[in-house]
Amino acid sequence: MAKKTYEFAIDDALGTADNLTAFANELAGDAPLAAALTPHLEPLASGRTLDSAAIWNLLFEASAAAVPAPADGTDGTE
Amino acid sequence: MTWLLRQISIEGFRGINNAGSPLELSFHTEKVNSVFAPNGVGKSSIFEAVTFALTGAIPKLDALPAAEQGGSYYLNRFHPGNSGTITLSLQPGQAGPAIDVSVMRSSAGVRTVTVSDGRDGEALLGELNREFVLLDAKTFQRFIDDTPLNRGRSFSGLLGLGQYSALRQSLQTLANTRAFNNHFDFNSKNGRKLLIEDQIGQERAAIRESYLHLVGEDAGHLSHAELQTKAHAILYNIPLIQPRCAGKTFDQISADECLVSVREAEGGPDRDRLAQLLRDEDWWNKAIAALPTSDQVTGLVDIARERDTALAQTQGETFLRLYRTAKEITESDAWADKSICPACDRTGETSVLDHARHKVALYDAVTAASDKLLKSWAAADWDKIGELEKSLQQEGEALLIPAAKSGIAKQEFTEPTAIHLQTRVDILRTRAASALAATVAAKDEIEKRLPASLVAVTEKVEAARRLQTAFTKLDQLLAALAALDVELDRIERVRTFLADASGAFSQAESEAAARRLAAVEPLCQDLFQNIIFDPVVPAISKRAGGEDLQLSLAMFHDHSNVSAQSLLSESFRNAFAISVYLAAASLYSGAAKFLLLDDVTSSLDAGHQFHLMEVIRTRFSRPLTLDGPQVILLSHDTLLEKYFNTNGSTAGWSHQRIEGTPRTAVLPQSNAVNRVRDATLDLLNAGNAQDAAPRIRQYIEYMLEDIIIRCKIPVPMDIALGDDRRMAGLLIGAIDAQVRLHGNANSLILTAAQVQGLNIAVATITANFLSHWSSGQTQAFAPGALLGVMQAIDNYAQCFKFEPAPGQGFRYYRSLSQQ
Numbered sequence: 001m002a003k004k005t006y007e008f009a010i011d012d013a014l015g016t017a018d019n020l021t022a023f024a025n026e027l028a029g030d031a032p033l034a035a036a037l038t039p040h041l042e043p044l045a046s047g048r049t050l051d052s053a054a055i056w057n058l059l060f061e062a063s064a065a066a067v068p069a070p071a072d073g074t075d076g077t078e
Numbered sequence: 079m080t081w082l083l084r085q086i087s088i089e090g091f092r093g094i095n096n097a098g099s100p101l102e103l104s105f106h107t108e109k110v111n112s113v114f115a116p117n118g119v120g121k122s123s124i125f126e127a128v129t130f131a132l133t134g135a136i137p138k139l140d141a142l143p144a145a146e147q148g149g150s151y152y153l154n155r156f157h158p159g160n161s162g163t164i165t166l167s168l169q170p171g172q173a174g175p176a177i178d179v180s181v182m183r184s185s186a187g188v189r190t191v192t193v194s195d196g197r198d199g200e201a202l203l204g205e206l207n208r209e210f211v212l213l214d215a216k217t218f219q220r221f222i223d224d225t226p227l228n229r230g231r232s233f234s235g236l237l238g239l240g241q242y243s244a245l246r247q248s249l250q251t252l253a254n255t256r257a258f259n260n261h262f263d264f265n266s267k268n269g270r271k272l273l274i275e276d277q278i279g280q281e282r283a284a285i286r287e288s289y290l291h292l293v294g295e296d297a298g299h300l301s302h303a304e305l306q307t308k309a310h311a312i313l314y315n316i317p318l319i320q321p322r323c324a325g326k327t328f329d330q331i332s333a334d335e336c337l338v339s340v341r342e343a344e345g346g347p348d349r350d351r352l353a354q355l356l357r358d359e360d361w362w363n364k365a366i367a368a369l370p371t372s373d374q375v376t377g378l379v380d381i382a383r384e385r386d387t388a389l390a391q392t393q394g395e396t397f398l399r400l401y402r403t404a405k406e407i408t409e410s411d412a413w414a415d416k417s418i419c420p421a422c423d424r425t426g427e428t429s430v431l432d433h434a435r436h437k438v439a440l441y442d443a444v445t446a447a448s449d450k451l452l453k454s455w456a457a458a459d460w461d462k463i464g465e466l467e468k469s470l471q472q473e474g475e476a477l478l479i480p481a482a483k484s485g486i487a488k489q490e491f492t493e494p495t496a497i498h499l500q501t502r503v504d505i506l507r508t509r510a511a512s513a514l515a516a517t518v519a520a521k522d523e524i525e526k527r528l529p530a531s532l533v534a535v536t537e538k539v540e541a542a543r544r545l546q547t548a549f550t551k552l553d554q555l556l557a558a559l560a561a562l563d564v565e566l567d568r569i570e571r572v573r574t575f576l577a578d579a580s581g582a583f584s585q586a587e588s589e590a591a592a593r594r595l596a597a598v599e600p601l602c603q604d605l606f607q608n609i610i611f612d613p614v615v616p617a618i619s620k621r622a623g624g625e626d627l628q629l630s631l632a633m634f635h636d637h638s639n640v641s642a643q644s645l646l647s648e649s650f651r652n653a654f655a656i657s658v659y660l661a662a663a664s665l666y667s668g669a670a671k672f673l674l675l676d677d678v679t680s681s682l683d684a685g686h687q688f689h690l691m692e693v694i695r696t697r698f699s700r701p702l703t704l705d706g707p708q709v710i711l712l713s714h715d716t717l718l719e720k721y722f723n724t725n726g727s728t729a730g731w732s733h734q735r736i737e738g739t740p741r742t743a744v745l746p747q748s749n750a751v752n753r754v755r756d757a758t759l760d761l762l763n764a765g766n767a768q769d770a771a772p773r774i775r776q777y778i779e780y781m782l783e784d785i786i787i788r789c790k791i792p793v794p795m796d797i798a799l800g801d802d803r804r805m806a807g808l809l810i811g812a813i814d815a816q817v818r819l820h821g822n823a824n825s826l827i828l829t830a831a832q833v834q835g836l837n838i839a840v841a842t843i844t845a846n847f848l849s850h851w852s853s854g855q856t857q858a859f860a861p862g863a864l865l866g867v868m869q870a871i872d873n874y875a876q877c878f879k880f881e882p883a884p885g886q887g888f889r890y891y892r893s894l895s896q897q
Contacts, residue, residue, distance in 0.1 A: 006578050006579060006581075006582035007582065008582045008583060008585075008586045009586050009589065009590075010239075010242060010586045010587060010589070010590035012590065012593060012594065016241045016242070019242070020245075023582075023583060023586075026582070027575075027579055030571075030575050033571070033572065033575045037575075037579070041245065044244065044245050044248035044249070045241040045242065045244055045245040045248075046204065046241065046244065047240075047241070047244040050248050050251055050252075052251055052252055052257065052261070053261055055252060056252070056258065056261050056262070056572065059572045059575070059576070060262070060568060060569065060572055063568035063569075063571050063572055064568070067571065
């Protein structure tokens with residue numbers, strides 16, 4: 001199983017859009033899933049109705065792509 | 079980008095009719111703005127119009143019972159256009175052109191937003207809709223009285239973390255294990271995996287059994303390829319069927335074709351019958367093997383009983399909501415005594431929290447048992463058992479397996495159903511064993527009749543067929559298992575991704591909230607101190623990782639760390655909330671750089687009202703606070719209006735008063751006095767005295783107050799604070815008293831002709847308007863007489879003016895004793 005640990009700080013000096021971009025970049029440790037979730041961050045932060053099923057399905061489709069190899073050279077599994 | 083509010087224009091909405099002539103309230107972007115309106119004139123309608131523009135709703139109307147049809151009261155009932163329009167003119171906080179955002183609501187409730195520069199209006203209004211933009215007394219009261227959790231969520235918005243809070247909640251919803259598992263049918267898939275693994279074991283056993291039967295030796299550790307080579311050799315070495323095997327791999331050999339060769343060699347129906355019986359024997363063996371073990375069925379009964387027991391201890395969905403709410407309330411730190419019931423306020427002998435937790439846990443037990451049932455069911459091959467039941471069904475006997483499958487899926491599978499199923503499985507086992515025995519007996523009988531050599535060939539061919547089938551099924555099962563493993567791994571990957579993302583964001587938000595809270599608290603304390611001037615220090619706190627916001631008093635005279643809700647008076651509680659909101663708005667305002675405050679001083683006495691206004695003027699709002707928010711104050715408080723009037727004449731403050739009625743129009747008294755006059759004359763010329771009368775009041779009061787201010791005529795305090803139908807008469811009386819005083823003292827600047835003109839004008843105004851107006855006898859008004867009153871008002875004002883030199887125009891005397 002892929003092991004991903006994200007460390008993310010909301011910067012007081014940044015606006016929401018910048019922080020969401022920073023958050024999305026942080027998630028890019030699993031790039032395929034991050035790419036699928038990123039377009040939904042802004043709508044979700046705007047409090048729009050959450051269609052969990054649609055997002056889960058998109059993430060599942062994205063998980064067809066291989067788990068990216070970790071940058072530190074370890075095998076990335078647990 | 080930040081925005082200031084330059085003007086509001088309203089027509090046809092709530093208490094503002096203004097058909098064809100919208101109420102236009104202009105605001106100074108670099109001043110404190112105040113708007114005064116007597117009761118019933120439309121002040122709250124202005125607040126509600128902006129609320130609707132920003133949020134798309136008016137909560138107090140939407141909260142009405144359905145029978146009240148609150149939605150039909152958004153629009154003004156007297157407006158002829160069946161629509162309401164609100165236009166916000168916004169000025170960028172930095173350089174840039176102003177824009178108009180128009181929000182229209184039709185009688186069908188359809189909302190349309192357009193922006194003068196074509197941008198997305200709803201998106202812009204959404205950005206402006208921050209928690210501190212529209213503030214009234216209820217907002218502050220709610221903030222104090224709300225649960226710590228709800229207060230904490232409001233506070234996130236105040237800190238500019240509203241969107242972060244929304245995203246965190248969304249991520250938490252996405253990472254919710256139970257909902258996630260249900261969506262992906264995770265438990266069933268795991269159960270199916272167990273079943274496939276079990277079936278793989280069965281097929282491997284079938285391969286060993288068939289191989290032994292065909293080849294006559296144990297499969298040992300040979301690979302499948304080696305097994306197939308040896309099996310092929312056995313068939314190939316039987317002369318009768320050798321032509322059927324030549325040039326083919328083992329899996330390409332057709333058992334049916336081999337049996338044709340046997341039939342051709344011997345002939346007769348017994349050969350076909352024997353082959354069929356051999357296949358039947360194989361089918362019965364597999365069907366019996368698919369039956370669940372006694373332990374499995376007993377386990378199913380036990381889980382069904384466990385679920386029934388758990389379900390019997392619950393009381394339905396309504397009670398589940400009740401227990402969850404009670405648990406949430408009593409878990410809060412603010413609920414100090416856990417033995418007090420939040421519903422009835424009674425104190426029990428045991429902990430309400432423990433009771434609520436126990437009750438919620440009972441519902442959790444039902445859910446857990448349902449999940450166990452699902453998984454346990456998926457672990458057996460019930461489709462195969464269903465086939466067995468159907469093939470053994472006796473006349474008048476209902477099929478139980480399909481019904482049980484449906485019951486499991488619908489969570490209606492009870493212990494009696496499970497016991498019934500258990501009995502049926504036992505019966506099926508017995509019947510299948512009998513059927514197998516009959517098949518074997520029939521096979522033995524035929525084998526005795528046929529030549530032994532052909533019997534042996536037929537048995538080898540049927541063993542080969544079984545071996546082929548087992549290899550094929552094994553391949554299919556292995557492929558299915560591999561696909562399922564990939565699917566489960568992907569599901570787990572998504573789950574891990576969401577859980578980690580949600581956790582990371584949640585922690586970041588919590589840390590940001592803590593930092594911002596630490597910045598807001600001292601400013602809040604400073605503002606509170608400058609409103610209250612008592613040795614009371616408010617404190618706000620949030621536990622790490624939690625959403626609850628606790629209010630307390632760091633100091634209350636010589637007591638420290640005590641309850642704010644318990645000790646503070648209503649006015650001080652509101653001052654606490656106001657301080658929190660203003661402090662948060664000071665530090666974390668977003669796109670909206672303006673605030674509308676509607677009657678926020680209603681719980682404060684005069685002294686504290688003035689303190690609050692001074693805090694807003696000197697410590698919070700622009701222009702004295704550089705880059706501070708633009709403040710717009712709405713009030714009906716006549717005492718506060720005097721403060722507004724005083725400041726209205728200074729550089730940093732702009733004040734205006736509105737007058738009117740919901741039936742006709744609401745207009746600003748100052749800049750629009752000529753519009754009031756023109757509109758009144760139009761109504762009177764059209765013969766409409768009823769609608770003109772309130773405007774005459776507006777016009778006359780404006781003119782009299784203008785004379786008093788410009789000529790510096792002192793008036794008694796009770797008149798200054800008055801605001802009723804007798805107001806105009808009292809103002810005329812006050813002016814008349816001062817004119818007589820100066821006349822008696824020989825210091826009056828007015829000419830004799832002007833004094834005479836005053837008396838004539840007053841007689842007309844009083845006889846034809848005030849005497850009826852002040853007593854409410856408005857049906858006595860005649861349009862012609864009221865036209866005379868309008869002229870008399872202008873004549874009256876003219877008596878306090880002089881022309882310095884011919885052609886220079888008239889101006890007011892500086893006082894009653896000097897030009």
